[in-house]
Amino acid sequence: MKSFKVKYFRQILKQLSLCMGILVITQLSLLANPSQVIPIRLTFSVYHLYTREFAYIQRQSCPTEFNVTETSRPYEGGATSEGSASLGWLAGPFKIENRDEFSVTWVAKLQAKYHNCQATARITKINDRPFDGHSYLRMRFIHENAYLILDMTGMTAGRDSMPAILKQDVKDGNPTWSWSTPD
Numbered sequence: 001m002k003s004f005k006v007k008y009f010r011q012i013l014k015q016l017s018l019c020m021g022i023l024v025i026t027q028l029s030l031l032a033n034p035s036q037v038i039p040i041r042l043t044f045s046v047y048h049l050y051t052r053e054f055a056y057i058q059r060q061s062c063p064t065e066f067n068v069t070e071t072s073r074p075y076e077g078g079a080t081s082e083g084s085a086s087l088g089w090l091a092g093p094f095k096i097e098n099r100d101e102f103s104v105t106w107v108a109k110l111q112a113k114y115h116n117c118q119a120t121a122r123i124t125k126i127n128d129r130p131f132d133g134h135s136y137l138r139m140r141f142i143h144e145n146a147y148l149i150l151d152m153t154g155m156t157a158g159r160d161s162m163p164a165i166l167k168q169d170v171k172d173g174n175p176t177w178s179w180s181t182p183d
Helices: 002-032 055-060
Strands: 038-048 065-075 078-084 095-099 103-109 119-126 137-142 145-151 164-171 174-182
Touching (some): 038 137, 095 164, 145 174
Antiparallel strands (some): 038 065, 065 078, 095 103, 119 137
16 A cells, blocks of 8 residues: 555656646746747727717728737736837828827828728727727727827736836837836
């Protein structure tokens, strides 16, 4: 009976050691490879401003959904997300209208096809999975303009802090940004 318990204990110890080894190797590979990039596709749904006289026109002149790209780069203690919105088919060229420590707003003229659009848009899917959380990226379509808003107001992160916007810019007429959050 004693030898059975010893064999059983050794077998469990081997399995536990193997699991711990895999976990350690995985963690070390993440720390050793800070350039690991995780692609993220943000899908926005568009919600029309309801007015009786223009409801049909607005629906016909607005997109129904669109995508924006972000990449996440994890590092020890947090992650940095970098994003870009290639929206030339919708509006452009974008320029920064307003910015502060908590948010940035880009604005551009809507393409002629979308001039009558009066709507808002928010993130509803992340990598094709439904998302119902706080949409830190939003859009407004009004007065022949498109406004893309990156807003960290109300966002929380670990250690009683909030994410920080690191960069807001325009590249080739499209909004670009980066933000960082602790674990």
